[in-house]
Amino acid sequence: MLTAHADLSLALDVIGIFAFAISGGLVGLRARLDLFGIAVLSWVTGLGGGIIRDVFLGDVPPPGIFEPWYLGTVLAAGLVVVVAHPFLVDLRRRRPQLRLGVIGRAVKYLDAVGLAVFAVSGSMKAVLLGAPPLACILVGAITAVGGGALRDVLVGQVPEVLRREVYAVPALLGATVVVVAAQLEVLSFVVIWSAVLLVLGIRVAAIVLDLQVPTAPQQGARP
Amino acid sequence: MLTAHADLSLALDVIGIFAFAISGGLVGLRARLDLFGIAVLSWVTGLGGGIIRDVFLGDVPPPGIFEPWYLGTVLAAGLVVVVAHPFLVDLRRRRPQLRLGVIGRAVKYLDAVGLAVFAVSGSMKAVLLGAPPLACILVGAITAVGGGALRDVLVGQVPEVLRREVYAVPALLGATVVVVAAQLEVLSFVVIWSAVLLVLGIRVAAIVLDLQVPTAPQQGARP
Amino acid sequence: MLTAHADLSLALDVIGIFAFAISGGLVGLRARLDLFGIAVLSWVTGLGGGIIRDVFLGDVPPPGIFEPWYLGTVLAAGLVVVVAHPFLVDLRRRRPQLRLGVIGRAVKYLDAVGLAVFAVSGSMKAVLLGAPPLACILVGAITAVGGGALRDVLVGQVPEVLRREVYAVPALLGATVVVVAAQLEVLSFVVIWSAVLLVLGIRVAAIVLDLQVPTAPQQGARP
Numbered sequence: 001m002l003t004a005h006a007d008l009s010l011a012l013d014v015i016g017i018f019a020f021a022i023s024g025g026l027v028g029l030r031a032r033l034d035l036f037g038i039a040v041l042s043w044v045t046g047l048g049g050g051i052i053r054d055v056f057l058g059d060v061p062p063p064g065i066f067e068p069w070y071l072g073t074v075l076a077a078g079l080v081v082v083v084a085h086p087f088l089v090d091l092r093r094r095r096p097q098l099r100l101g102v103i104g105r106a107v108k109y110l111d112a113v114g115l116a117v118f119a120v121s122g123s124m125k126a127v128l129l130g131a132p133p134l135a136c137i138l139v140g141a142i143t144a145v146g147g148g149a150l151r152d153v154l155v156g157q158v159p160e161v162l163r164r165e166v167y168a169v170p171a172l173l174g175a176t177v178v179v180v181a182a183q184l185e186v187l188s189f190v191v192i193w194s195a196v197l198l199v200l201g202i203r204v205a206a207i208v209l210d211l212q213v214p215t216a217p218q219q220g221a222r223p
Numbered sequence: 224m225l226t227a228h229a230d231l232s233l234a235l236d237v238i239g240i241f242a243f244a245i246s247g248g249l250v251g252l253r254a255r256l257d258l259f260g261i262a263v264l265s266w267v268t269g270l271g272g273g274i275i276r277d278v279f280l281g282d283v284p285p286p287g288i289f290e291p292w293y294l295g296t297v298l299a300a301g302l303v304v305v306v307a308h309p310f311l312v313d314l315r316r317r318r319p320q321l322r323l324g325v326i327g328r329a330v331k332y333l334d335a336v337g338l339a340v341f342a343v344s345g346s347m348k349a350v351l352l353g354a355p356p357l358a359c360i361l362v363g364a365i366t367a368v369g370g371g372a373l374r375d376v377l378v379g380q381v382p383e384v385l386r387r388e389v390y391a392v393p394a395l396l397g398a399t400v401v402v403v404a405a406q407l408e409v410l411s412f413v414v415i416w417s418a419v420l421l422v423l424g425i426r427v428a429a430i431v432l433d434l435q436v437p438t439a440p441q442q443g444a445r446p
Numbered sequence: 447m448l449t450a451h452a453d454l455s456l457a458l459d460v461i462g463i464f465a466f467a468i469s470g471g472l473v474g475l476r477a478r479l480d481l482f483g484i485a486v487l488s489w490v491t492g493l494g495g496g497i498i499r500d501v502f503l504g505d506v507p508p509p510g511i512f513e514p515w516y517l518g519t520v521l522a523a524g525l526v527v528v529v530a531h532p533f534l535v536d537l538r539r540r541r542p543q544l545r546l547g548v549i550g551r552a553v554k555y556l557d558a559v560g561l562a563v564f565a566v567s568g569s570m571k572a573v574l575l576g577a578p579p580l581a582c583i584l585v586g587a588i589t590a591v592g593g594g595a596l597r598d599v600l601v602g603q604v605p606e607v608l609r610r611e612v613y614a615v616p617a618l619l620g621a622t623v624v625v626v627a628a629q630l631e632v633l634s635f636v637v638i639w640s641a642v643l644l645v646l647g648i649r650v651a652a653i654v655l656d657l658q659v660p661t662a663p664q665q666g667a668r669p
Contacts, residue, residue: 028608031604031608033604033608033609034609036610036612036613036614036615037607037608037609037610039614040607040608040614041608051502055278055283055501055502056274056278056283056284056285056288057283057284058281058283058284058504060501060502060503060504061502061503061504061572061577061578061581061585062502065502065580065581065584065585065588066577066578066580066581066584068580071580071584126284131284131289132284132289134288134289134291134294135284135288135289138288138289139284139288142288149377153376153377153599154595154599154604154605154608155604155608156379156602156603156604157379158254158256158377158378158379159377161260161263162251162254162256162260162263162264162377162378163256163257163260164259164260166259167259168259168262168263169259278501278506279497279501279506279507279508279511280506280507281504281506281507349507354507354512355507355512357511357512357514357517358507358511358512361511361512361517362507362511365511372600376599376600379602380602381477381479381600381601381602382600384483384486385474385477385479385483385486385487385600385601386479386480386483387482387483389482390482391482391485391486392482
């Protein structure tokens with residue numbers, strides 16, 4: 001059963017790395033980085049959360065820097081961004097008003113996918129390595145928000161996790177489901193994917209609601 | 224004696240976490256983050272320095288992410304910020320000229336408290352784990368400045384430790400007192416609290432002097 | 447042979463720390479930090495990459511915070527910046543148009559030296575500690591770019607590694623030379639210094655070409 005979980009954990013990691021790596025590439029594109037800068041930002045965003053997790057759990061050198069599956073995933077995501085790059089640059093040039101809309105929205109949804117799978121895979125890995133329950137929950141949440149926070153700090157933005165209401169909370173919730181299920185010894189394939197869908201559902205709902213009310217009128221002269 | 228020191232170390236950590244967590248919450252408030260962003264910034268500021276320390280000392284998973292005392296302290300600090308939040312937002316709205324003064328000053332003094340206790344508790348923990356003396360001093364200083372530096376980077380500011388003359392120096396000094404006392408085997412309750420007061424005294428003196436001369440006239444056209 | 451490599455690794459580290467520490471000091475000067483801020487930024491820039499490497503390789507507490515050679519090197523670099531400080535401030539005041547040119551160029555070349563020796567020493571250390579080949583290459587590259595990236599983030603800039611085309615690539619290349627040579631058991635003094643010169647040569651060529659074409663005309667209205 002442990003092995004099965006490790007396999008599933010790998011699958012979740014690969015999905016999360018792919019989603020975050022593409023989000024990193026798009027943020028790099030938006031920040032007008034060149035192709036190499038975009039590749040590095042993809043790498044940091046895709047693998048950053050997992051590497052922080054592994055350092056915290058004492059699993060060094062972190063699999064994120066030598067596990068072929070992980071590196072291959074980041075390279076594949078980089079390739080997607082590189083292939084899409086001329087098209088997106090062209091789109092940006094012809095329709096500047098679309099830019100923030102299209103790229104910004106894509107980043108948010110990719111981020112939501114990465115957040116959901118990393119919250120679950122991060123807490124699962126902590127459980128497998130025998131960390132205390134509370135640590136497992138927080139390690140899951142840190143895995144989920146770490147890569148995106150590094151990405152934003154590197155391009156000089158305040159990280160999403162500080163700016164969005166419903167970002168860390170679903171990650172904590174998903175990790176809690178995993179850890180409680182593990183404590184009750186009912187951590188199954190169904191529970192794991194339900195936890196992923198729970199985080200994803202809450203986060204996507206928050207994005208959709210937020211996008212519908214993008215500039216809520218604030219009292220007074222707040223910028 | 225080792226156990227007594229570990230207890231005292233915990234007490235110091237709790238004070239430092241509380242002070243830094245509140246400073247993080249206030250910085251988040253000033254950066255106009257919402258309540259969730261404020262809570263995350265409190266957490267990072269309160270626990271960041273200690274987590275860096277524990278990763279450096281190989282004490283993983285870091286107690287900062289599972290020790291109930293630490294998490295409880297951060298939650299208590301978060302609660303204080305949340306309760307004070309409407310009052311402070313209101314104060315900011317009615318008296319904008321007071322804002323920077325009141326919050327900025329509170330952040331500085333809380334920071335000074337966190338700096339003092341973390342410099343001492345960080346170096347004590349390194350001593351207890353048998354690190355070399357020089358490493359103990361630097362680990363103490365890094366513990367002291369780490370949380371505040373993460374806080375400032377996350378909201379896009381150049382960290383206090385780079386901008387203030389007398390910031391890292393008292394932290395190094397306090398850690399040195401602890402390490403020298405430990406080498407001489409005279410590390411007692413009195414020595415530890417004296418080291419805390421030494422750091423706090425120097426830092427507070429620097430704040431007071433700096434506040435009295437806030438905008439020293441600079442030669443030429445420096446902005 | 448292992449010992450000889452460790453010695454050479456130390457020599458490379460000392461060169462890299464010195465170059466990066468001075469670059470950090472100059473960036474601090476340009477960001478108008480005071481002397482203490484400059485000293486802290488020197489320290490972070492000089493030792494940051496190596497400390498990240500050591501945490502990733504599980505070599506804690508990181509030698510960067512207690513190895514006397516390393517600390518002495520940072521202190522010496524700090525002394526150089528402090529002694530040169532009044533001269534440079536004076537130069538900046540009398541000839542503002544020279545400022546960016548002189549300091550910016552010096553930072554680039556020092557950065558190139560640090561990048562070259564850290565890419566090689568970082569991957570060598572990973573090889574000596576028995577990490578997998580792919581991890582060795584990436585650890586080398588992370589060691590090379592880590593200190594500079596921390597430096598830039600701390601003063602609120604997007605790191606060089608994201609903005610420059612030919613920055614991470616030569617570091618990866620140099621680390622690959624070291625790791626392949628180690629796998630083939632032909633890692634010698636000559637190979638090591640050739641790898642350093644390879645990275646340095648590529649990076650310096652990129653700087654020179656970039657400096658000659660500093661503002662390549664861009665299509666359209668890009669700022």
